[in-house]
Amino acid sequence: xxxxxxxxxxxxxxxxxxxxxxxxxxxxxxxxxxxxxxxxxxxxxxxxxxxxxxxxxxxxxxxxxxxxxxxxxxxxxxxxxxxxxxxxxxxxxxxxxxxxxxxxxxxxxxxxxxxxxxxxxxxxxxxxxxxxxxxxxxxxxxxxxxxxxxxxxxxxxxxxxxxxxxxxxxxxxxxxxxxxxxxxxxxxxxxxxxxxxxxxxxxxxxxxxxxxxxxxxxxxxxxxxxxxxxxxxxxxxxxxxxxxxxxxxxxxxxxxxxxxxxxxxxxxxxxxxxxxxxxxxxxxxxxxxxxxxxxxxxxxxxxxxxxxxxxxxxxxxxxxxxxxxxxxxxxxxxxxxxxxxxxxxxxxxxxxxxxxxxxxxxxxxxxxxxxxxxxxxxxxxxxxxxxxxxxxxxxxxxxxxxxxxxxxxxxxxxxxxxxxxxx
RNA sequence: GCGGUUGUAGCUCAGUUGGUUAGAGCGCAGGAUUGUGGCUCCUGAGGUCGCGGGUUCGAUCCCCGUCAGCCACCCCA
Numbered sequence: 001x002x003x004x005x006x007x008x009x010x011x012x013x014x015x016x017x018x019x020x021x022x023x024x025x026x027x028x029x030x031x032x033x034x035x036x037x038x039x040x041x042x043x044x045x046x047x048x049x050x051x052x053x054x055x056x057x058x059x060x061x062x063x064x065x066x067x068x069x070x071x072x073x074x075x076x077x078x079x080x081x082x083x084x085x086x087x088x089x090x091x092x093x094x095x096x097x098x099x100x101x102x103x104x105x106x107x108x109x110x111x112x113x114x115x116x117x118x119x120x121x122x123x124x125x126x127x128x129x130x131x132x133x134x135x136x137x138x139x140x141x142x143x144x145x146x147x148x149x150x151x152x153x154x155x156x157x158x159x160x161x162x163x164x165x166x167x168x169x170x171x172x173x174x175x176x177x178x179x180x181x182x183x184x185x186x187x188x189x190x191x192x193x194x195x196x197x198x199x200x201x202x203x204x205x206x207x208x209x210x211x212x213x214x215x216x217x218x219x220x221x222x223x224x225x226x227x228x229x230x231x232x233x234x235x236x237x238x239x240x241x242x243x244x245x246x247x248x249x250x251x252x253x254x255x256x257x258x259x260x261x262x263x264x265x266x267x268x269x270x271x272x273x274x275x276x277x278x279x280x281x282x283x284x285x286x287x288x289x290x291x292x293x294x295x296x297x298x299x300x301x302x303x304x305x306x307x308x309x310x311x312x313x314x315x316x317x318x319x320x321x322x323x324x325x326x327x328x329x330x331x332x333x334x335x336x337x338x339x340x341x342x343x344x345x346x347x348x349x350x351x352x353x354x355x356x357x358x359x360x361x362x363x364x365x366x367x368x369x370x371x372x373x374x375x376x377x378x379x380x381x382x383x384x385x386x387x388x389x390x391x392x393x394x395x396x397x398x399x400x401x402x403x404x405x406x407x408x409x410x411x412x413x414x415x416x417x418x419x420x421x422x423x
Numbered sequence: 424g425c426g427g428u429u430g431u432a433g434c435u436c437a438g439u440u441g442g443u444u445a446g447a448g449c450g451c452a453g454g455a456u457u458g459u460g461g462c463u464c465c466u467g468a469g470g471u472c473g474c475g476g477g478u479u480c481g482a483u484c485c486c487c488g489u490c491a492g493c494c495a496c497c498c499c500a
Binding site: 306308386 | 452458460461492494
């Protein structure tokens with residue numbers, strides 16, 4: 001019989017990897033909480049229309065990368081390709097947008113793409129969104145916060161920040177017209193993909209990887225010269241705040257981002273250590289989106305952070321903390337016919353040592369093999385209950401990693417010892 | 424959707440210019456050591472050589488197809 005495999009690009013997280021994910025998730029969540037962000041959860045599945053209206057009809061995400069299918073009643077549904085649209089929908093529906101909100105979420109996103117390093121069909125993101133604040137102070141706060149994250153994760157030397165301003169919708173429309181007419185006169189020098197984008201999404205031509213196209217663009221009209229006073233001032237103040245906070249950045253005029261709803265501030269944290277998919281965290285301002293989805297005009301900024309990419313980067317940067325290797329603090333073994341005593345001892349210890357991660361050996365086997373398992377578990381302590389201990393109500397505490405001598409103590413005293421010595 | 428590359432043990436990989444029982448290291452299980460793990464030594468389990476077809480006396484090896492993984496393009500976190 002044919003074995004069933006997981007769907008392409010949808011990976012399992014096996015237990016050897018999950019401690020690293022937990023470490024990362026706890027670090028990020030802790031940081032968000034320290035900046036006053038609150039968690040929001042919303043479905044993985046939404047009406048297709050939501051994504052078409054927010055991401056943009058002619059973006060690649062909507063055109064060819066969405067997991068879309070018909071529900072039993074004929075309604076078109078889509079597995080979320082990103083979080084912002086659903087977050088806005090949920091906030092609007094939940095009546096949250098009549099005041100400022102700092103929110104975060106985490107979970108799987110889905111895009112029908114060819115998998116490669118750092119890119120999966122089901123991938124996982126943290127998202128943070130702020131509503132009701134015009135910035136640029138919150139824009140800067142987000143960058144200061146993510147900057148702190150890299151420091152806490154030990155990745156500060158592996159990422160750099162690129163920022164740009166896309167201006168207001170009007171600024172962009174004027175620039176788009178100027179760029180398109182300029183490029184059209186030289187369309188014979190454009191690569192095929194870029195020529196196609198002339199009609200669909202001309203700004204994306206700016207960050208084409210094609211060398212000839214990049215060379216051509218050197219003389220093209222510049223977005224920065226089409227920004228209105230408001231956008232220029234917003235960007236200037238953002239840079240001043242970053243300077244004051246000591247956050248290094250590069251202004252990248254070619255940084256345009258792929259989703260239609262961005263305007264004014266856009267940014268990417270990029271690493272060179274991950275191959276072709278070097279963007280680890282990216283986002284920007286989207287002041288028009290809430291209104292576009294039927295709400296009141298509401299300024300907003302947000303970013304997404306790719307968990308898989310961050311896990312890869314932690315490995316590449318050798319920034320995985322040693323502490324996650326130990327998932328069990330103590331391993332309790334039983335010698336002889338002492339099963340009842342094993343359980344009562346273990347339960348007593350779990351009551352008296354509430355933070356102790358205590359694994360009891362099950363499945364029998366020789367004392368020697370049980371000790372071997374205790375060692376392999378990476379536990380710091382082996383706890384031994386033999387016939388003698390069972391009869392006396394004691395337990396033997398053996399330090400597997402350090403120099404402390406082995407001791408046989410009444411269970412309550414052993415618990416006190418463990419509480420005093422175990423981290 | 425296009426291109427490149429790789430599929431041999433749980434993992435990392437040897438191997439055969441086509442020839443009997445396909446190997447190693449790590450891991451796993453047991454033992455040397457009947458209440459003490461790690462180090463050492465011994466033993467053992469574990470393989471449709473991705474799948475299907477073809478050539479051949481004979482294919483893990485050669486040919487064709489197919490599937491999957493990886494990397495890259497496009498795009499994005």
